[in-house]
Amino acid sequence: MIDDSRPIFMQIAQMIENDIVDGVLSEEAQVPSTNEFAAFHRINPATAAKGVNRLVDDGILYKKRGIGMFVATGSRAILVGRRREDFYEQFVRPLAREARKLGIDAEQLLAMMARESATDVDHAIVTEKEGAL
Amino acid sequence: MSAIVNATYPTLNRNAGHRAMGVARMQLINKWTFLGIPAVIIAGAFLFSAVIWALIPDSVEVKYSGAGQAVMWYFFGLGIQSLTLSFPFSQGLSVSRRNFFLGTVGLFTVLAAAVSALYVVLGIIEKATNGWGLQGQMFAIEWVAEKSWFIQWFFYFVLMMFLFLLGFWAATVYKRWQTTGVLVMTLSAAVLLVGAVALITLQDWWPAVGTWIVALTPLTLGALAFVLVLVLGVAAYLTLRRATP
Amino acid sequence: MSIPIVQVQNLSRRYRDVTALDGVNLSLEQDKIYGLLGRNGAGKTTLMSILTAQGFASSGDVQVFGEHPYENEKVLSRICFIRESQKYPDDFKPVHAFKAAALFYKNWDEAMALTLAEEFQLPMKRRIKKLSRGQLSAVGVIIGLASRAELTFFDEPYLGLDAVARQLFYDRLLTDYAQFPRTIVLSSHLIDEVANLLEHVIIIDKGRILIDDDAENIRGSAINVAGTGARAESFAAGRTIVHRENVGALVSLTIEGTLSPAERREAQELGLEVSPVSLQQFVIRKTLDAGAPLERASTGAAPVKTAGTPTRTGARR
Structure with missing residues (x-):
């Protein structure tokens, strides 16, 4: 779960990435809201939002106005590609x-x-x- | 900068004026403090006196009871109590010192007016029923009861206000300067009193003072006390302005 | 988004022989959760008292919602500050305290107060002065939450609460804040417990602001490197050392900044153990070291250590 080693928003972003790579979150699936993330991990909602927004900026997630956040098509391939580089x-x-x-x-x-x-x-x-x- | 902030937040002054009323209602949340206990004291004092009147043989002309004062002394304690604990709590609920003062003293003013009226009415009944049929005398105190109902009412009212505000102010002084403050306050009162006595003695004014005291009527005494009440009220408010919870 | 609702300029509070606040400058922005952290007696309560006009400043200026809060109902009606040592009327029961709060807070949520009271297992009909420390804290926490004041202060809200009740408070705070965003100041000396709830952290020590920064900037702003003395020292050379601890031949260094993957590898290859520094550890190190130089100078012992001043410090060696 959340630890002290890095900023929490980075950890949130990584958790979502993990879920996408593992297939827990499939492409075009809806991602929990920032308030849900905040409540679940007991963290500040603004911090959770920062983590989610980072993935939006990255093109991994996209926003549907008034509905929520969704996993972008092709995001899994991008993430797997990056992880191979880090491997x-x-x-x-x-x-x-x-x-x-x-x-x-x-x-x-x-x-x-x-x-x-x-x-x-x-x-x-x-x-x-x-x-x- | 502040202009921007003000523009973003529309002023929510809607309930500001009612907050003094809120304080009065807060003081009444527990009905006992301002209503229940005074009622019990008055009723209790009366019943207790009545029992004693019944026990005393009727050969005595008038059976006087000082129990009517009991509630007055409770009001002194109430003045202390309504400040010491309600003030810190009201601060926690973000009530200004001004509204706390207005609400609390305002509520007591109404209470004192009502209890004074009750005393006048009970005094009239007492006289009409030959002291409740027991030759008792508790509400129609001779020196006062012979005056008009308004002077009676005014006399009781000012007395109650005086005791309440004395307690209220003393408690405020304690809140602000702790024991030192109360010590300084009582010492200065003592010094003033001793000084006055010394002055009267030195100037050989005692005979004049004597005639003055004898000539005092409930109205003049009440008026004097009324001035004191005003002074106490202002002093209490000014002390409260800088008190911390 | 970032609208300042509290502004403090050069605020000081002196008592006869103590300086409780010493030239504090501060600004709080709308709808953020702040942590006001520091040791007991650091000046947290004094600061909050002055911001809410319950206490008085010796010098300096305070603006809340653009105005001075003193005797200002317009400002005060939007603030809630139940202090840790809050006094209640002698004959009050929790149910009375909530009724009173309802009189003064226009956003008061009675249903929420009742639910919370049930969840905290608060005896509503017992006199407040007979409540346990934890139950007393619960009364304050419930008033703070249910008042939904635009600026709410919680003063050491967890005192006497058991683990379950504390978690309950944090959970309810987060969910209610998400629904009704407002500015919240959590004063605490137990830092780890509230760290993740905070968006912004203000660390106060001996009446001065040591750190005033986003929680996320602080997290990961320091790192612990431990190992044999010479290796650890050479690795840390040129970095700002916040704290140093010697245990025999081993040394544990808290250094500012983060490590790049290459540096991390270097540390591992040197046999150094790299570990994160929690917010609590960070605060402890900062506050301990802020007072350290004097003590050390007087005892004349130990090598010179880095002094943690409010701003950046340089490693002296």
Whole structure:
């Protein structure tokens, strides 16, 4: 949920983006109102509005006057594209650094990645069990 | 800048004048303080006196009871009380000091007028019924009751106003300057009194004062007290103007 | 949008031996939620008292809705300020207090007051002087909310309220504010709890305004870097250090500004732990350090530390 690391409006914007990428909010779906965001996350409505408006300025959401905010067509593709660009910085680099620390070389790392991809389905079940425990 | 702000906010003066009335209504929200307790005191004092009158053998000519004063002393306490706690609360509800004063003193003025009228009426009944059939004397105090009804009413009214405002002002002084203020106030009153006595003694005015006191009528005493009431009222208001809750 | 409804210029309040407010300049805009934050005795209540004409200034000027509020019903009728230590008539019960409030606030919402009283489980027929601290706070909170005054002050509204009741207050405040926008000032020394509700933050300490900024600007305006002394120090070199804490060989530095992804990576590679600074931590550091230089000079201990003055500070070393 909301944390202290960054301005809240950025976190709100990111939550909406996440929901679009995950498909929770499909394109052309209506986004909750700023007051709903504010009430749900217990944050200032002006702050919530700032987060939503940022996505409007970005073209991810659009306003229908008197009705509300909607997810723009094509926004998911834009967001996924951006996230792919960030993927290397955000995930691959720290992964490689940690691997180096533990003496895992590139080949072993690749093997691990392959194994992970293959057991993707099993993995989901395992985590579910762990969660239940 | 302020011009812009004023333009954006239309003045909402609609209820400003009624806020003094609001204060009066606020003081009446709990009916006991201004109405219930005085009524109980008057009724209680009367019944208590009546029981005593009935117990005293009828050989005595007039059975005087000072219980009529009881409610007056309550009004002194009411003056204190209606300030100490109602004033801070009214400040919390954004009432100006002026409207608090007008509402509270205005309400008491009406109450004092009504109770005074009641005393006059009860006095007339008392005389007409030979002291409630018990030779009692509580409302028709000799020195006052022989005067016209208006002078009687005026005398009671001024007395009640005086006691209420004295309490109200003392409480305001306390609110503003705490114990020091009340101390200074009582000390100055004492100094004034002692000074007056000293002056009278030094100037050998006692005989003159004596004749003056004997010559006092309810009307002259009432008029004098009325001047005091006005002074107290103004003093209380001026003190309240800078008091904080 | 940004219409100033309160303007304070060079406001000071001196008591015999204490300066409660010291040259305060301030402006509050319409329909925002403000946090007036600071330690007990910092001057919060004094400031609010003067803004509502319950108290008096020693010098300086105050304008509310464009006019001076003193004895000004036109201004006062649009303000609600139930203080933390609010006194009620001795014989009053909550039901009486609400009736009284209804007499003076033209937007008073009786239904809302009753609903809130039920939600706060407030005994409406018990004398106010017999209520618990939390119930007393609830009376003030309900008057503040149901009055719907254009300028409403809440003075440490959560005192004695349990977690459920506090959350209830914040929720009701947000939903009602969304429906009826107005200017709200939340005075508080428990900062984390109200931080997310605020649009603008005013931090007051020893009668002076330390910070007056958008909450969002403050959030993420500082960051904590912790690690071995030399590494952390070299990483922070050239930055404004708001606060420094030494634990053995480890040092924790609060530095102003944000880190770029590259800098974040650099910190990680140095083995430094980077963590966010909450508004509360930020305020504590600012207020602690504002008083620190003097204390340190007198004890003559510890290295020179950055002084947190109201404006930007430079790292001294």
